[in-house]
Amino acid sequence: MTDPNIQTxxxxxxxxxxxxxxxxxxxxxxxxxxxxxxxxxxxxxxxxGGNWDRLxxxxxxxQSCPTIAIEVYQKGKRxxxx
Numbered sequence: 410m411t412d413p414n415i416q417t418x419x420x421x422x423x424x425x426x427x428x429x430x431x432x433x434x435x436x437x438x439x440x441x442x443x444x445x446x447x448x449x450x451x452x453x454x455x456x457x458g459g460n461w462d463r464l465x466x467x468x469x470x471x472q473s474c475p476t477i478a479i480e481v482y483q484k485g486k487r488x489x490x491x
Contacts, residue, residue: 431478441470
């Protein structure tokens with residue numbers, strides 16, 4: 410059973426999770442990684458399809474989130490937050 414409050418998208422060996430009820434619409438993720446993140450019509454962060462930004466930019470976007478609503482995994486291991 411999936412949690413509708415968590416968006417999870419995996420591409421290659423990278424997996425990103427957004428805990429939607431933690432998102433406060435700061436949009437810093439969109440600034441740091443605009444090819445990976447966007448805001449939906451409720452101004453909550455979402456993970457985009459298509460080509461993502463480099464891993465370094467995705468991590469910077471996650472680190473910029475004031476509520477730590479973004480988790481980043483590589484090869485199944487959580488790399489942010491530690």
